[in-house]
Amino acid sequence: MTAYTGARRRRSVTRVLRDVLTKGAVYLAILPLAAFIIMPFAWMLGSSFKPIGSGIKFPPQFIPNPVVFTNYPYVFKTITFFKYLLNSLTIVAGVLVGEVLSASVVGFAFARLRFPGRNTLFMLLLATMMIPYPVTMVPTFIVFRLIRWVDTYLPLIVPAFAAPPFAVFLMRQFFMTINRELDDAAKVDGCNEILTLFRILMPLSMPALTTIAIFSFTANWNDFLGPLIYLSSADKYTLALGINYLRSFRGGGDLAPQMAASVMFVTPCVILFFVAQKYFVQGIVTTGLKG
């Protein structure tokens, strides 16, 4: 009996020891990697409080000394920051409305209605996810130029109303999980398809809609190539273009103000991420879409 418990204790001691060693190894591997991920954020934030000219300082310091707050006002003075912010928000809001509406309607059709060719069309929709933006970029630009939409926000907003495939996929998958009896009950109560969608299904689909909204926000907030192609007058620039534009100013080209502008640029996305992390992860896992 004692021999047995002794052996068991010995075994549990080795197990605990092994457990501690494994965990130690995990931390040893993960901490430097995590530091590598954090470092640019820390550098960006710290450098935004350094005096102008600190870009050429050695050794580089993480903690600014002295701490200066002049870089932020400097950014506001050099570029029309708030104008760019408003422009970005206009585009982001337009795209958001477009994506949510069109993806719900199209997702509903794929999830709930029967019509010839539905599965083929759905496969086609999934296949279009694989078509890279550069392939359609040139002719789409030519069309928008032809109808004089270049240097307006329309080429950046209107395509969102055409139900982007990832959003449709997400909505369809979500609608499939909602019990059909709710639809039937609504039908008995005299709701047509549109009413069923907007009154019954969409309020129940807040998680999926939130996921779409979040991805749409970050994608369009960060988008650089789209605005670069379509927006030519400086007063129409988005914040992403505006921050790059900052580099072309004398002094604005200094690194410290650039970091201040970058901090202000990434903050909304970072906050959104912390508030809605759950939805980000959900979205990625369902659609495989990366930010």
Next chain:
Amino acid sequence: MTTTSGTLPTRIPARRRLGLSRREAIVGYTLLSPWLIGFLVFTLGPMIASLYFSFCDYKVIKPPRLIGLANYQRMLADDLFYKSLTVTAKYTFASVPLGIVVALFVAVLLNQRIWGVRVFRTIFYLPSVVSGVAVSLVFAWIFNYRFGIINFVLGLLGIRGPDWLGRPAWALWAFVLMSLWGVGGNMVILLAGLQGVPVSLHEAAQIDGASAWKRFWSITVPMISPAILFITIMSVIGSFQVFTQAYIMTGGGPANATLFYLLYLYRNAFNWFEMGYASALAWVLFVIILACTLITMRGSQGLVHYEGA
């Protein structure tokens, strides 16, 4: 479950039922129309148009003029085309496998029961939401030869760091390193895969005396192979579309060492207004991506394990 909804359809006469399903089809196509129209106007139409333009001399100010295969012939003799293709291919071959290995490594680490695991997951995923201009600006500084942190840290280790963005031999490696910063997106997908591997399989193998290493290769990797295939394909597609980093950090330099394919395409289309040539470049890109995807899918047959249903 209600009897009403179960029995109602059977009472409807055949003609009326046909009318109902036709009505449903009409409603279906109507609701589908935003996507159908969008597909024609923003995907299929432009693809056909760009195929046509690729056989044209088209410089925007004058209408397109058919010139047959001249754009493609020009491509064959275009050093910058080869350069951009090589740069992109090198970047793909370096960043995709490395990215997947690191993502898998991190996912396995973060699948352990350790304290603070949620915080780590958050940290690793964070870069995915801030990609773009700001990241390029901060990395341009981090990679600076004399004042950047990377070389400072290397200096502490006694290594003299290279002029990352200033030397053709190193610039592309800076981009590969930077791509590793964004492994979080792939990591999350793999982590979801790892969490779906039944514990019972591991337990059974453990009883049979399989080591942790053996279990990883014989159970974990086959079980998450669909996720690995998926992120491989998406990463390859993504690596052919690198643009913002190159545009901001190096402008394609030094000596075109970071002239990514999309950057070259962009310049042809929007700096030099060579729309015809740019369309040809776009189609070549499309064919390459399609080929890569098909080859990856073919090559993975027999390697990827799909659990029944």
